[in-house]
Amino acid sequence: MDQLNNYLFIAAALFSIGLFGVMTRRNGIAVLMGVELILNAANINFIAFSRFGGMNLDGHIFGLIVIVLAAAEAAVALAIVINIYNNMNTINIDDASTMKE
Amino acid sequence: MDMHIQYSLFILFLPLLAFLIQIFFGKRLPRQGDWVSISAIFTTLFFALIMFISMLTNYNPDFKQEASFVWLDMGEFQIRLGFLIDNITIIMLLIVALISTCTHIFSIKYLEDDIRYSRYFAYLGLFTFSMNGIVLANNLMSMYMFWELVGVSSYLLIGHWFEKKSAANASKKAFLTNRVGDIGFFIGIMLIYNAVGSFAFSDVFSGVSSGLIAGTTLTIAGLGLFMGAMGKSSQFPLHIWLPDAMEGPTPVSALMHAATMVAAGVYLSVRIFPILTPDALLLVAYVGGFTAFFAASIAITQSDIKKVLAYSTVSQLGYMILAVGTGVYTAAFFHLLTHAMFKANLFYGSGSVIHSMHHALHKKHDHHTDPQDMNNMGGFKDKMPITYWSMLLSTMAIAGVPIFSGFLSKDAILAGTLSFAQHNPQHFLLAIFGFGAAAITAFYMFRMMFLTFHGNPKIPDLIDDIHESPKEMTGPLILLGGLSFFIWYTLPNYNPFSTYGWFTDLVKPMNAVVPGNMTAEEIEAGAHHAHYLAMYVSIGVAAFGIFLSWLFYIKKGLSAEVWAKRWGFLYDWSINKYYFDENYDKYIYQPTLRLAEKIAWIDWELYDKYFINGFGRLINWVSKISGKIDYDFIDQIIVDGTGKAASLFGRTFKKIQTGKLQNYVLYVTAGVIILMVIQSF
Numbered sequence: 001m002d003q004l005n006n007y008l009f010i011a012a013a014l015f016s017i018g019l020f021g022v023m024t025r026r027n028g029i030a031v032l033m034g035v036e037l038i039l040n041a042a043n044i045n046f047i048a049f050s051r052f053g054g055m056n057l058d059g060h061i062f063g064l065i066v067i068v069l070a071a072a073e074a075a076v077a078l079a080i081v082i083n084i085y086n087n088m089n090t091i092n093i094d095d096a097s098t099m100k101e
Numbered sequence: 102m103d104m105h106i107q108y109s110l111f112i113l114f115l116p117l118l119a120f121l122i123q124i125f126f127g128k129r130l131p132r133q134g135d136w137v138s139i140s141a142i143f144t145t146l147f148f149a150l151i152m153f154i155s156m157l158t159n160y161n162p163d164f165k166q167e168a169s170f171v172w173l174d175m176g177e178f179q180i181r182l183g184f185l186i187d188n189i190t191i192i193m194l195l196i197v198a199l200i201s202t203c204t205h206i207f208s209i210k211y212l213e214d215d216i217r218y219s220r221y222f223a224y225l226g227l228f229t230f231s232m233n234g235i236v237l238a239n240n241l242m243s244m245y246m247f248w249e250l251v252g253v254s255s256y257l258l259i260g261h262w263f264e265k266k267s268a269a270n271a272s273k274k275a276f277l278t279n280r281v282g283d284i285g286f287f288i289g290i291m292l293i294y295n296a297v298g299s300f301a302f303s304d305v306f307s308g309v310s311s312g313l314i315a316g317t318t319l320t321i322a323g324l325g326l327f328m329g330a331m332g333k334s335s336q337f338p339l340h341i342w343l344p345d346a347m348e349g350p351t352p353v354s355a356l357m358h359a360a361t362m363v364a365a366g367v368y369l370s371v372r373i374f375p376i377l378t379p380d381a382l383l384l385v386a387y388v389g390g391f392t393a394f395f396a397a398s399i400a401i402t403q404s405d406i407k408k409v410l411a412y413s414t415v416s417q418l419g420y421m422i423l424a425v426g427t428g429v430y431t432a433a434f435f436h437l438l439t440h441a442m443f444k445a446n447l448f449y450g451s452g453s454v455i456h457s458m459h460h461a462l463h464k465k466h467d468h469h470t471d472p473q474d475m476n477n478m479g480g481f482k483d484k485m486p487i488t489y490w491s492m493l494l495s496t497m498a499i500a501g502v503p504i505f506s507g508f509l510s511k512d513a514i515l516a517g518t519l520s521f522a523q524h525n526p527q528h529f530l531l532a533i534f535g536f537g538a539a540a541i542t543a544f545y546m547f548r549m550m551f552l553t554f555h556g557n558p559k560i561p562d563l564i565d566d567i568h569e570s571p572k573e574m575t576g577p578l579i580l581l582g583g584l585s586f587f588i589w590y591t592l593p594n595y596n597p598f599s600t601y602g603w604f605t606d607l608v609k610p611m612n613a614v615v616p617g618n619m620t621a622e623e624i625e626a627g628a629h630h631a632h633y634l635a636m637y638v639s640i641g642v643a644a645f646g647i648f649l650s651w652l653f654y655i656k657k658g659l660s661a662e663v664w665a666k667r668w669g670f671l672y673d674w675s676i677n678k679y680y681f682d683e684n685y686d687k688y689i690y691q692p693t694l695r696l697a698e699k700i701a702w703i704d705w706e707l708y709d710k711y712f713i714n715g716f717g718r719l720i721n722w723v724s725k726i727s728g729k730i731d732y733d734f735i736d737q738i739i740v741d742g743t744g745k746a747a748s749l750f751g752r753t754f755k756k757i758q759t760g761k762l763q764n765y766v767l768y769v770t771a772g773v774i775i776l777m778v779i780q781s782f
Contacts, residue, residue, distance in 0.1 A: 019770060023763050031762070097760025 007048035015041035028081040028091040032074060039070045104155075105186045106168045108148040112194055113233045115141045116201075120226035127219025138222040139205045142198070142229065149191075149198035156191045162609045164188055167239055169301070185239030185302060188607045189434060193236045193368060196441045200360040201229045203577035207449055208352045210573040211456055221261055225356070228254035232361045236368065240300035241290045241326075244369070248286065248329065251365060252279045255357050259349040268348040278342040282332015289325025292318060293376075302372060309376045310614035316378075319615065323381040326373050327388075334366025334418045337392040341681055344411040351452030354407065359414055359444035367421040367437050374430040375614045383528070386426025386521070390534035393419030395679070397541035401548070402665075402676040405473045406451045409549045413499065414444060416538055420514050423535060428624040429517025431610045435600070436510035439590060443495035443507055446581035450492035453570040453578065454478065454553060457485060461566035470560070475549065480558040484567040487575045489554050491582030496550050498585040500543035501643040504597040506587050508639075511539060513600050513628070516635040520627035536642050543646025551654035598636065 014037055021034025043063045050059020085091050119141035127134040156164065169183025205225060212221055231254055234247030253276075260272030294300060296318065297308030308314060314322065330336070335343035346358055357363065370385070377385065393416050400412035417440050424433035451473075458472035470477055482489045498507035515535050522532035558564040569575065588595070591602030610621040652658045665672040674680070757768070 019766075023766050023770070093762045096762070100758060100760030 004048055004052040007044055011041045011044040011048065014038075014044065026092045026094055028084065028093045028096075029078075031093060032077050032081070035077070036070060036074070039066055039073075042066060103166055103168070105152060105166045105191075106184055108152050109184050109186060109194075109237055111148050112145050112198065113230065113237060115145050116226040116229035116233065118226075120223050120230060123219055123223030123226060127223055130219070133219040133222075135205075135209060135218070135222050138226050139202075139209075141226065142202050142205050145229070145233075146198040146202045149195045152186075152191045153195045156188055156607065157603060160603075160606065162188065162607050167303070169239060172243075180242055181240065181299075181301060182243040183239045183301070184237045186237070189368075189371065190236055192434075192438060192604075192608070193364075194233065196364070196438060197229060197232050197236060197361050200356055200441055200445045201225065201232075203445065203449065203581065204352045204356040207355070207452065207574050207577050208350070210571045211352055211452055212350060217261065221258075221350070224254055224257045224261070225353075228258060228357065228362070232365065235365050239302055241293065241302070241305070242300040245283075245286060245290060245329075248283065248333070248365065248369075251333070251362055252276060252283070255279075255346070255362055258353045258357065259346045261350055261353070262348070265348065267345075271342075271345040271348040275342040275346045278339050279332045282329045282339055285325040285328025286330075286332075287325075289322045289327075289329070292322035292325060296322075306375055306614045315615075319376065320378045320381045323373065323377040324384060327370060327377070327381065327385055330366035330369045330422070331388065332366070333369070334363050334422065335415050336366070336388050336419065336422055337395060338681075340392060340396060340415050341685065343415055344408055344678070347405075347407040347411050351407065351448060351455060354410075355445040355448030355452065358411065359448050360441035363414060363418055364437050364441060367418060367425070367433055370422060370425040371430050371434050371437075374425055375611050377425075377613070378615050382426050382428065384426070386423055386518075386528070386531055389419045389422025389424070389426050390518070390531045390538075391419070392416065393423055393538040394534040394541070397538045397545065399675050399678050400545045401541060402672060404475050405471070406454065406475050406478075406549060406553060407448075407473055409475075409545060410444070410447055410451055413447075413542065413546065416542060417444065417499070420511065420535070420538065423531065424514040424517055427514075427517045427521035427531065428619060429513060429520075429610070429628050431605070431608050432510065432513035432517050432628070434608060435590070435604055436507075436514055438604070439498065439506035439510040442581050442584040443498040443505075446495040446578060446585065447492060447499070449574065449577050449581065450488050450495070453485065453488040453574050454481065456570055456574065457481075457567050458563075460568075461563050464566050465563065475552040477560050477563075478553045478558075479556045480554070480564060481567055482554040484564065485554075485569045487569055487578060491575075491578040492554075493550060494582045494585040496546045500546050500647060501539055501639055502647075503640060504587055505585050506590050507585070508597075508643075509587050509590060509600045512632070512636050512639055515539065515639050516628045516632045517624070519635045519638075520624070520631040523631060524627060536638055539639050540642035540646040543643040544650045547647050547650035548654055551650060555655060 018034045018037030018039075018041060021037065022031050023034075025031050025034065043066050046059040046062045046066070048059075049055070050057070050062075053059075081091055084093075084096050088095055116138075119138045122130075122137050123134050127137075130137065164187055166186040167183060169181045171179055172182040173180040205222070208221065208225070212218055215221060228251065231247045231250035235244055235251060238244035238247060256272045256276040259275050260269050263269045263272070290300070293305055293308075293314065296314035297305050299305065299308070309319065332339045335341075343358055343363065347354055349357075396412045396415035396419060400409050400416065403409045403412060417436070421433040421436050421440070424430060424436065455472050458478070462468070462470055462472055494505070498505035501508045501511045515532075518535040519532050522529045587597050590604055591597075591600065594602045610625065612621050613619070649659075653661050653664075677683070757764075
C-alpha cells in the first residue's frame with residue numbers, strides 16, 4: 001500500500017479532475033478551484049518523490065512554497081474575479097472576452 | 102634676440118604694415134596716406150643704416166647671424182624658414198631701403214593727382230616687403246615665396262596705369278615671362294631638396310660639399326635656380342619683359358627695373374654661387390656675356406629715353422651675371438651695389454625730364470607728342486641744371502669713367518672676365534662681349550645725354566615751358582648723383598683706380614663647395630693679375646665710345662643717318678630689338694595658341710561630346726535599370742511582400758484567438774500533450 005505508484009495515481013487523478021474543472025466550468029470561482037486542485041496534485045508529487053526518492057525535506061520545502069504561491073495566486077485571482085463581476089455583473093468567464101476582435 | 106634679427110624683423114614687416122594700412126584706409130587718410138608709407142620706409146632706412154654702420158664698426162668679414170623657426174611640421178617632413186644676415190644681406194638691405202625711400206619721395210610729385218595715388222604707395226610697400234624677404238631669406242623655400250611676391254607686386258606696379266592697353270599687356274608679359282624662369286627655379290629647389298633634405302643655404306652647401314648631390318644633377322639643379330635668376334634679372338632669352346615694363350611709372354622703374362627687383366636674380370646667383378658646377382658656370386657666363394653685349398647693341402638705336410635705360414639695365418645685369426659665371430661673384434655684387442645707385446638715379450633723371458616734358462606739353466594742350474621720345478627733346482641742359490648734372494655723373498659712372506663708381510665695379514668684372522679668358526683661351530668670346538659692351542654702353546649713354554640735354558631744341562616752342570622739377574624730385578637726384586662717385590665704395594682708400602676699400606674687406610668671396618672648382622684665392626689672384634690690362638682696355642673702350650658719341654651727336658662729324666643707312670640691316674635689327682617679340686610671337690605664342698585650339702577642339706568635340714556626354718548617358722541608362730529593379734523588385738516584392746505575408750499570417754491566426762479562456766487552456770494542454778508524445782519517441 002505504501003508505494004510511490006499509489007501516490008502518483010492519486011496525484012494524476014487529482015490533476016485530471018482539476019484540469020477538467022478548469023476546462024469545463026463557466027463559473028470563474030469554479031475554474032479557480034480547479035487550479036487549486038492542479039497545484040495540490042503537484043504538491044503530492046513533490047512530497048511523494050521526496051519521500052521515495054530519499055531526498056530528505058527538499059520536496060516538503062517545495063510543497064510549502066507551492067502552498068504559499070497558491071494562496072497568493074488565489075488572492076490575485078479572486079480580486080480579478082471581483083473586478084470582472086463589478087464591470088460585467090457576471091462571473092461567467094466566457095463573457096470576459098471583450099478584447100477579442 | 103640678436104639686435105640684427107630684431108632690426109631685420111622691423112625692416113621686413115614695416116613696409117607690409119604700411120601696405121595694409123594704405124590698401125584698406127589709404128583713400129580716407131589725409132593726403133591719401135602717403136605719409137604712412139613714407140614714414141614706414143624712413144624707419145626701415147633708419148634700421149638698415151644702423152645695421153650698416155654696425156657692420157662698418159665691427160669690420161668683420163665673417164659676420165653671420167642666423168635665426169629660423171619651424172614653419173611646417175609634419176613629423177619627418179619639416180620646413181624651417183628663417184633669416185640669414187651677413188654682410189651681403191646688410192648691404193642689400195641698405196640698397197633696397199635707400200632706393201625705396203628715394204622712390205617714395207620722388208613719387209610724391211611725380212604721381213601727384215594720380216587717381217590711384219594711395220594704392221600706388223600701398224604697392225610700393227608690398228614690393229619693398231617682398232624684396233626684403235628675398236634678401237633676408239636663409240633658405241630657398243622662403244626665398245621662392247618672396248620671389249613670387251616680388252613678381253606679384255611688380256605686376257601690380259607695372260600695370261598701375263592699366264587703362265592703357267600697353268601697360269596692362271606689359272604687366273602681364275612681365276608676370277608670365279617671370280613664371281617661365283620660376284618653373285626652372287622650382288625644379289632646381291626640388292632637385293636640391295630631394296638630394297639634401299633641407300632648404301637652408303647652409304645645409305645645401307654642406308650637402309653639396311659632402312657629395313649628396315653632384316655631377317649632372319647638380320649642374321641641372323644649379324641651372325634651374327639660375328633660370329629663376331634669368332627671369333627676374335631679364336637675361337637672354339627671357340629679357341623681353343623688362344623693356345616693356347617701362348610702361349610703369351618712372352619711379353617704379355627706378356625701384357624695380359634698376360635697383361631691386363632685377364637685382365634679385367643677381368642676388369640669388371651670388372647666394373647660390375658656391376653650388377654652381379663649372380659647366381653651369383660656363384653657361385651662366387655665356388648667358389650674361391651675350392645679354393650684356395646684345396642688349397647694349399639694341400640700346401644704341403632706341404629713341405625712347407626709358408627704353409635706352411631699360412636696355413642698358415638688361416646689359417648691366419648681363420655684366421653681373423657674367424661676373425658670377427666667371428667666378429668673380431663679389432664683383433657682381435659690387436656692380437649690383439654701384440649700379441643700383443647710378444641706374445636708379447638715371448631713371449629718376451629721365452623721370453624728371455619726362456615730368457617736365459609732360460607739363461610743358463600739357464600747357465600747350467598737345468597730347469600727341471610723346472614726352473618720352475628723345476627726338477622731341479634737346480637743349481634741356483640750361484633749363485634743368487640739377488637733373489642734367491646729376492644724370493651726367495651717373496652717366497659717367499655707367500660708362501666707366503675713372504673716379505666714378507661704375508668704373509671700379511665694371512673694372513672688377515672685366516678683370517675677372519679677362520682672367521677667365523686668359524685661363525681658358527677657347528672662351529675668349531666672353532672677354533670680347535665684356536669689353537665690346539663697355540664701349541657700346543659708353544656710346545649710347547652719352548648719345549642719350551647729348552640728344553636730351555645738348556644741341557638745339559627739336560620742338561623750339563616747347564623749350565620755354567621746360568622747368569627744373571620740384572624739390573621732392575631733385576632731392577633723390579642730388580643724393581644718388583653724389584653716390585655715383587667712387588669714394589663711397591672704397592673708403593677708407595682714396596685711390597680712384599683701386600677697388601680696395603670697405604666693400605672688398607667685408608665681402609670676401611667664398612670657396613665654391615663643388616669639388617674641383619677653382620678656389621676663391623685662385624680666382625682672385627687671376628683677376629688681380631689681369632686687373633691692369635683690363636683697366637687700360639676698359640678706359641680705352643669707354644673713351645672711344647664717348648668720343649664716337651660726341652662725334653656723332655655734338656660735332657656732327659659723322660652723320661647718324663648715313664651710318665644707319667650704310668649698316669642698314671644691323672640698324673634694322675637693333676631698332677627692332679632683333680625681332681625678338683615678333684619671333685616669339687611667330688614661333689612660340691602663335692603655335693602655342695594653335696596647339697591650344699587643337700587641344701580645345703579635341704577637348705570639346707571628342708572628350709566632352711563622346712566621353713563626358715557618353716558617360717552621362719551610360720549613367721542615365723544604368724540608373725534607369727537600377728530604378729526599375731528598385732521599384733519593381735525590391736519595393737514591390739521584397740518590401741511589400743514582407744508586409745503582405747505578415748498581414749496574411751495575422752488574418753489566418755486571429756481565428757484561434759477566440760477570447761474564451763478555456764479554449765486557451767485546451768491549446769496549452771494539447772501542446773503539452775503533443776510535446777510529451779514527441780518526447781516519448
